Amino acid sequence: MSGKKLINKVEDVVDEALDGLTMINPGIRRIKGQRVLLRETVDKKKVAILSGGGSGHEPFCAGYIGTGMLTAGVAGGVFASPPTSSILEGIRAIATNNPAGTLVLVFNYTGDRLNFGMGVERARAQGLKVEMFVNGEDCSLTTADKTAGRRGLCGTMFIFKIVGAMAERGDSLDSILKATRSISANMGTMGLSLGPCSLPGQGPLFKVAEDKIEMGLGVHGEAGVGEVSHTTANLAVKQIIDHMTKSDSATRIDLRAGEKVAVILNNLGGTSKLEELIIAREVVMQLEGRGFKVVRLYAGHMMTSLEMSGFLISLLKVSDNLEWLELLDAPTSAPAWPANLMSDNNRDRFNPEPVEPSSIKVDDWKMTGVKLNDAAAVKVQSILEEVARTLQGLEAKLNLLDSGSGDGDCGSTHAVGAKALLEGLAGLDCNHPWILLQQLGVLAERMGGSSGGVYSLLFTGAARAFQDQVGGEVDPLAWVRALRFGLETVMKYGGAEPGDRTMIDALYPALLVLEETGGKTGSLTAAGEAALTGAKKTATMVARAGRASYVSRDKVSEEDPGAVAAAAWFNVITSNL
Structure with a gap:
């Protein structure tokens, strides 16, 4: 010291x-x-x-x-x-x-x-x-x-x-x-x-061993x-x-x-x-x-x-x-005396019991919206499980990519999210897209950090595509709109745009392919390829958002790990539909 x-x-x-x-x-x-x-x-x-x-x-x-x-x-x-x-x-x-x-x-x-x-x-x-x-x-x-x-x-x-x-x-x-x-x-x-401690102008006054x-x-x-x-x-x-x-x-x-x-x-x-x-x-x-x-x-x-x-x-x-x-x-104007916030009902200090949360529970959604048939719901659940397994398998790679521009935990964060998804899979309502996306938004929060916030925004924003649909079959284009709404929500609150070297650079090109083709058969493969290409391009982009934007440009030469992760799970979805 x-x-x-x-x-x-x-x-x-x-x-x-x-x-x-x-x-x-x-x-x-x-x-x-x-x-x-x-x-x-x-x-x-x-x-x-x-x-x-x-x-x-x-x-x-x-x-x-x-x-x-x-x-x-x-x-x-x-x-x-x-x-x-x-x-x-x-x-x-x-x-x-x-x-x-x-x-x-x-x-x-x-x-x-x-x-x-x-x-x-x-x-x-x-x-x-x-x-x-x-x-x-x-x-x-x-x-x-x-x-x-x-x-x-x-x-x-x-x-x-x-x-x-x-x-x-x-x-x-x-x-x-x-x-x-x-x-x-x-x-x-x-x-x-x-x-x-040390006096001004001097070194330490005494020594304490590290252990x-x-x-x-x-x-x-x-x-x-x-x-x-x-x-x-x-x-x-x-x-x-x-x-x-x-x-x-x-x-x-x-x-x-x-x-x-x-x-x-x-x-x-x-x-x-x-x-x-x-x-x-x-x-x-x-x-x-x-x-x-x-x-x-x-x-x-x-x-x-x-x-x-x-x-x-x-x-x-x-x-x-x-x-x-x-x-x-008794009151005092002395600036250094601590001002404790005491209970309105009890001046003596006590250990307060936690208050019950007032937020909506994941299993308590009042609106259901349009419904998938049981076969489609089973498929959705299967895809989500594969997404989780894929992200778990990418943990080491994503951490390595993140070590040059972040704190080296991008893979670990995604693995935490994947674990939360697997643990909550049985409780997801895969029959109703509006409920499912809201539930995924809640589960994503368990990732922690900025990644958890981004994915929570993505899924919560995407749910709006199904919010006003009351009955009947799911319109395939609603999923495309969901991706649009989700990305717009992330960009609104996260501040990133296409070209800023984030996960958006993988998903936004895929969205454009889907919107141009109207979600027709065969466009899913092209959209998946666009996501992979977009992720690769982040290697040459200047970071303008996220932690990498604070790092010297010459130290950011690999693909953005968030974009790589997004392209990976997106391709799991497109290859299974």
Whole structure:
């Protein structure tokens, strides 16, 4: 992992980031010449709350400035505590002429304790009413005899939110400080990392082997429990919860049966949203599988470690303090606090049951249209089976053709569609073309990707040729019109036209042959040949649609795999009629 970053000058990263935050959120103002941010309007009749620490943990802490959370925040250099002079400026800005007082929330790191402590002492010496609380809730270390104590981690965001809401409603400094102590005593945090982060202008801060995970580390990459083998999200979350609740650990969090908990799942910066959501699912399932109840869950980038790939889990026990839930739910204008969409009927988080689909089922078509006789229906079913077998046999060839202009899965995608067709063959209504084509459109969706969408459009559009026919025998030309309607639908929504190097270049020439001959006997063979010829011509065409259109022209020299597949199944049909 390199230290590559999009910055201007290393020495300017913090100041430019703070300016960027205020440009996004004009309700947050910066004190000139200082790395101190505060609300645009400070209510001097209510308790003010200030926090801060090193930069590189964004959105902490300035992102939590807003009504109902922090009043001000002080930023240090990247992973460095802010100087006492800046902290004092921040305290002065919100504590001067404020009889309600100010609470300074500090993360338990030596530099922060020293610098914020000095700032608080100087503020008190100037006659300002200030209290300070140092939070440490790290559960990774199993003994409590460390001189520095438990590290302060993202569980502190619970304190920000709850006491911020208390301050907003007008609670006293003494009651807020008492609640702060209680919140800290009822929570724990632990996490892991898949890899290191790097400071601006530097390389990685530490190393994690490709097959390992660093467990219990801090937000600066400082070591915790140690390394374990890389594993699944399920087992990774299990190891964390096991360790956090370990009975012989002095830093454990004690969860009794039926305990209600609020959870923060903190993305350390480089974990994809996809992984984050999978981990969120695991956290809920595993906690509730152990008999606990997750009543609130907040997930996202809350206290990061630059681009570190990993996460932290913070648990807050709320069973004996249900008022905390009301305070967590209280409104805030702080831009970084997650806004969860809760149920209209239940404020507590729960696992919602899936709603029943409202779409028409494949076996529930109300209109039937014209009907084929039983012999013709049997033949149609036989042709469809052969189409599926043919596409399965082309899987390797189509994948090879696709490897030069796509992601090499065209054959696999068509094989998935063929499998879906074979599995659904017995349930298809081969007597009624209108129903059959609609059913094929639904089955095609199982292919996935753009191919599934294209074929679903093709069959659904083709069905229109039989939609208005109520009875009697099937007009042979209706099948020709069906191909026309299907291709027009694909071109309308897919954006491709003849000559763009797609499956249309196989089927459109065949359509023209059928339309010119009126679908007469002998024209089917000619139409099949036209499809094969059209597919071959795609080798010299410039791709103007599909994934191949993004690939350099000199790398696209073979036939389009989609066109080859279309020509193949089309010829299965023409050779059997």
